[in-house]
Each structure stands twice: as structure tokens, then as C-alpha cells.
Amino acid sequence: xxxxxxxxxxxxxxxxxxxxxxxxxxxxxxxxxxxxxxxxxxxxxxxxxxxxxxxxxxxxxxxxxxxxxxxxxxxxxxxxxxxxxxxxxxxxxxxxxxxxxxxxxxxxxxxxxxxxxxxxxxxxxxxxxxxxxxxxxxxxxxxxxxxxx
Amino acid sequence: xxxxxxxxxxxxxxxxxxxxxxxxxxxxxxxxxxxxxxxxxxxxxxxxxxxxxxxxxxxxxxxxxxxxxxxxxxxxxxxxxxxxxxxxxxxxxxxxxxxxxxxxxxxxxxxxxxxxxxxxxxxxxxxxxxxxxxxxxxxxxxxxxxxxxxxxxxxxxxxxxxxxxxxxxxxxxxxxxxxxxxxxxxxxxxxxxxxxxxxxxxxxxxxxxxxxxxxxxxxxxxxxxxxxxxxxxxxxxxxxxxxxxxxxxxxxxxxxxxxxxxxxxxxxxxxxxxxxxxxxxxxxxxxxxxxxxxxxxxxxxxxxxxxxxxxxxxxxxxxxxxxxxxxxxxxxxxxxxxxxxxxxxxxxxxxxxxxxxxxxxxxxxxxxxxxxxxxxxxxxxxxxxxxxxxxxxxxxx
Numbered sequence: 001x002x003x004x005x006x007x008x009x010x011x012x013x014x015x016x017x018x019x020x021x022x023x024x025x026x027x028x029x030x031x032x033x034x035x036x037x038x039x040x041x042x043x044x045x046x047x048x049x050x051x052x053x054x055x056x057x058x059x060x061x062x063x064x065x066x067x068x069x070x071x072x073x074x075x076x077x078x079x080x081x082x083x084x085x086x087x088x089x090x091x092x093x094x095x096x097x098x099x100x101x102x103x104x105x106x107x108x109x110x111x112x113x114x115x116x117x118x119x120x121x122x123x124x125x126x127x128x129x130x131x132x133x134x135x136x137x138x139x140x141x142x143x144x145x146x147x148x149x
Numbered sequence: 150x151x152x153x154x155x156x157x158x159x160x161x162x163x164x165x166x167x168x169x170x171x172x173x174x175x176x177x178x179x180x181x182x183x184x185x186x187x188x189x190x191x192x193x194x195x196x197x198x199x200x201x202x203x204x205x206x207x208x209x210x211x212x213x214x215x216x217x218x219x220x221x222x223x224x225x226x227x228x229x230x231x232x233x234x235x236x237x238x239x240x241x242x243x244x245x246x247x248x249x250x251x252x253x254x255x256x257x258x259x260x261x262x263x264x265x266x267x268x269x270x271x272x273x274x275x276x277x278x279x280x281x282x283x284x285x286x287x288x289x290x291x292x293x294x295x296x297x298x299x300x301x302x303x304x305x306x307x308x309x310x311x312x313x314x315x316x317x318x319x320x321x322x323x324x325x326x327x328x329x330x331x332x333x334x335x336x337x338x339x340x341x342x343x344x345x346x347x348x349x350x351x352x353x354x355x356x357x358x359x360x361x362x363x364x365x366x367x368x369x370x371x372x373x374x375x376x377x378x379x380x381x382x383x384x385x386x387x388x389x390x391x392x393x394x395x396x397x398x399x400x401x402x403x404x405x406x407x408x409x410x411x412x413x414x415x416x417x418x419x420x421x422x423x424x425x426x427x428x429x430x431x432x433x434x435x436x437x438x439x440x441x442x443x444x445x446x447x448x449x450x451x452x453x454x455x456x457x458x459x460x461x462x463x464x465x466x467x468x469x470x471x472x473x474x475x476x477x478x479x480x481x482x483x484x485x486x487x488x489x490x491x492x493x494x495x496x497x498x499x500x501x502x503x504x505x506x507x508x509x510x511x512x513x514x515x516x517x518x519x520x521x522x523x524x525x526x527x528x529x530x531x532x533x534x535x536x537x538x539x540x541x542x543x544x545x546x
Binding site for chain 1: 291292293301304409
């Protein structure tokens with residue numbers, strides 16, 4: 001088993017997976033980002049906010065709201081070199097694409113792409129997933145990512 | 150409002166820690182060099198300076214609190230004058246110029262020193278280092294891993310989709326910039342590069358390559374500004390500050406600066422930069438077609454294509470054609486960054502807004518040598534900074 005296979009093995013065992021930051025997202029009942037929405041002006045937020053930030057909104061009414069499902073790749077970039085801390089990654093570093101995705105629910109959100117850089121194209125349909133970003137002390141630390149459909 | 154002029158400017162050549170240009174010089178030493186040059190250029194003595202407006206750095210000097218202006222005043226000799234330390238990320242130099250301008254225009258002071266300088270840590274600019282889940286910068290790096298160049302690459306990729314911009318066209322911007330740098334004694338790089346050399350440089354963040362992204366540099370710049378009535382004591386041909394403006398990002402900006410935002414209803418790129426430049430046009434009564442040349446914040450060559458269109462210097466989708474026709478060179482119809490720009494200087498973050506004022510002044514005086522814009526009458530300068538900050542200034546003969 002290669003090192004990367006071993007990591008995938010750990011990453012696939014739910015008990016050994018842990019969010020890289022707690023409370024922001026979850027995988028139970030489908031991948032979702034825990035944000036909020038203002039019910040007055042319909043503005044979506046991720047992460048959660050205490051008050052609506054839309055200067056044209058008449059009255060802030062913030063309700064918790066989860067975002068997931070599908071969207072469109074608005075644009076993307078590539079991390080050709082390892083980003084500086086506090087980012088953490090498995091060595092050897094493998095360049096990855098970073099998508100800016102317009103979810104069908106109206107949220108534009110950044111996230112790593114699970115597919116190879118060469119497969120990226122602006123306008124592609126994608127789906128939100130929760131996947132490992134790096135492994136440490138026998139655990140796979142996860143984050144939200146996007147997968148090409 | 151008093152009319153404001155630039156009396157004198159100065160600069161320390163940009164370089165990299167340990168090289169023959171800046172060596173191990175501290176940010177205060179770099180600034181001192183630039184200030185001495187600006188005072189001499191203005192014909193002003195230190196004791197005539199009534200206030201200091203300084204760009205505040207989180208990377209170097211400033212007693213760890215961004216008090217860079219106080220360091221400079223101590224070095225020049227404490228005269229008890231007011232010092233303003235301004236923080237606005239990479240737009241801090243532009244912000245410091247704006248505060249200096251406002252103090253003179255508003256009649257609070259007649260003669261103000263504006264200064265910005267930086268000794269940068271190596272590599273990509275990092276976040277604060279504090280692991281705080283309430284800090285969107287931390288969350289973006291920890292959960293996604295999206296450093297600064299990724300923002301520029303995302304926007305460049307979208308332009309390629311919208312307008313069919315090619316990688317060779319983006320590389321051509323660098324070729325143009327580095328050609329200008331050959332005749333700028335203050336640029337860190339003063340050697341032209343070929344299209345093949347640019348295209349052979351590795352990707353930092355695909356589609357952007359090493360030669361298409363400004364590195365971090367050490368450097369400093371200073372400007373002495375004063376009221377027009379006072380200027381008569383020093384010079385018969387001052388450069389006039391037509392306006393100075395500051396703006397911040399709009400709620401509907403296209404690119405989420407933390408993790409997410411609402412999908413905008415229409416095109417809304419670089420809202421902070423556009424707002425600052427539009428405000429400058431509005432307050433000065435000078436329009437985009439009156440501009441002889443522009444110094445804009447080219448952290449990456451992409452901005453040289455996008456910004457002129459958004460500000461009305463040319464039509465949307467026209468920038469590539471103007472570039473290829475040589476119209477963005479100093480002798481073209483729409484000269485952009487005759488100094489060589491950030492791509493040739495590297496970014497000494499908080500110095501940049503003042504660096505642009507120095508280049509505008511030299512161009513408007515006709516002192517720019519081989520990079521001179523013929524008959525330059527009106528110059529536009531623009532900076533961007535973390536936090537959604539932007540500044541613009543227009544100087545004229």
C-alpha cells in the first residue's frame with residue numbers, strides 16, 4: 001500500500017475523519033456548509049453572521065441555513081506551490097485547483113477541487129463534498145471541496 | 150479647500166534583503182534615504198515640515214505597532230510635530246498620501262511629509278499567525294489553502310473565459326513592463342525579458358507565472374506636499390494634486406475575499422479600485438480620456454488588462470488589442486505603468502502608493518529619461534490593499 005493509498009484508507013473511515021475546523025460544515029445527511037440567510041433580503045452567508053451585511057436590506061433577520069448540492073464553477077486557480085501556514089498538506093505536495101463556485105442556492109463560495117487541474121473548465125457543473133485535506137496523527141482532517149459532475 | 154502641490158519626491162531603489170541594493174538596511178534607513186532625497190528635491194528643511202503622514206507596516210519597524218512614522222521622526226530629530234500612521238494593507242501608501250493631501254487641502258497644515266517603506270519577509274505574504282476561527286483569513290488558509298496569487302489567478306482565468314485572453318497576451322504585459330524598467334534607476338529589476346522567458350517561468354498559480362506576479366521587495370518612497378500659496382516660496386513649477394481619493398469594497402463584489410458571498414447580479418469586479426478611481430474623476434472634473442498615463446497596482450499583469458477597461462480608459466475587451474499594438478508603452482496612446490510597475494519593482498507593500506506619486510511627479514516634470522511619456526500632462530495613480538481598501542490620485546502639470 002502506498003502512502004497515499006493509506007491516507008485514502010484512513011480518510012474513508014468515518015471514525016478517523018475530523019473537520020479541520022469544527023462547526024463550519026458536516027457530512028451527515030449530505031455534505032453541507034453551515035451558514036445563514038437573511039429572510040428579509042434573501043442574502044446567503046457562510047460562515048454564519050450575527051447581522052445582515054447588505055447595506056440595502058431594510059431589516060436584518062438572520063436564520064441558520066445550510067448550503068450544499070450543486071453549482072457552477074465560476075472560475076478557478078491552482079496552488080502550484082504549497083500555501084504558507086496555517087494551511088496544512090500531505091507531503092509530497094500535489095498542486096490542486098481552487099474553485100470559486102456559484103451554488104444553485106445563490107452562494108458564491110471558494111473551495112478546493114477534488115479533480116485534477118487538467119480537468120477544470122469554467123462553467124462546469126460541480127457538487128459539494130466533504131473530503132480529507134491532510135492527515136495527521138492517524139486522523140484525516142476534512143474540509144469542503146467541489147467535485148466535477 | 151486649499152490647492153495642494155507636490156514639492157519634492159524621493160525613493161530608495163527597491164531590492165531584496167541581502168542583495169547589493171538594500172543589503173540589511175532597516176525600514177527606517179530606507180525611509181530616511183527617500184525622505185532626505187524628497188526634502189532636498191523640495192528645497193525644504195526638516196524643521197519646516199509641519200506633520201508626517203506615514204504608511205503603517207505590520208512587517209517591519211514601527212516598534213511592532215505600525216508606528217513607522219514615529220521611527221522616522223525620531224531618526225530625523227523630534228520636533229514635536231503630529232504624526233499619523235495609516236494602515237490599509239498594500240494601499241497604506243496611497244492612504245497616507247490621501248491623509249497628507251486632506252490635511253493640506255483642509256488648511257490644517259501647510260507642509261506635510263508623506264512616506265512609506267517596507268522590509269518584507271520572504272515568500273508569500275502570510276496571515277497573522279493567530280489560529281482564530283473567527284478570522285476569515287485563517288479559515289480560508291486552513292480550510293481551503295488559497296494564498297494571494299490565487300485571487301489574481303481566479304480573476305485572470307475568468308477574463309480568459311469572458312474575453313478569450315491568452316497566456317501569451319498576459320506574458321506580453323510583463324515584457325512591456327520590464328522593457329520600461331531598463332531606464333528606471335529605482336527598479337529592482339532593470340533588465341528586459343523576452344516573451345519566451347516569461348512563458349518559460351513556472352506557474353505560481355496557473356494561469357499566472359513567476360514573471361507575471363510581483364515578488365516582495367524592500368524599498369521606500371517619500372513626497373513633500375504643500376499648499377499652492379506656500380509653494381511659491383520654493384518653486385515656480387510645482388506639480389498640482391488634482392485630487393486624492395480613498396474607497397473600500399462594495400457589498401456585491403464578484404470575488405469573495407473570505408470564504409463566500411452572494412452571487413452578484415451583474416459584473417462587479419474590483420469594486421474598491423473602481424470606486425476610488427471614479428471618485429477621483431468626479432472630484433477633479435478630469436475624465437478618463439484626459440489621462441496622459443496611469444500607474445496602477447500591477448501585483449499581476451492581469452490588472453493591466455482589466456483596470457483600464459473598468460475605468461473607461463478604453464473599451465471593455467479592448468485592452469489586449471491596445472497592448473499588442475504597443476499602445477500601453479510610454480509612447481503609446483494609453484501608457485500604463487511607465488515606471489515598470491510592481492512587476493519590475495516588486496512590492497514593498499506600504500511604499501507603493503508613495504512610489505506612484507514619485508513616478509507621476511517625475512513624469513509630469515519630464516524627468517523620466519528613457520521611460521518618459523511624451524508631453525505628459527495628467528497622471529493617474531491607483532493602489533489596492535487587503536481588507537477591500539483602494540486609493541486613487543490624479544496629478545497634473
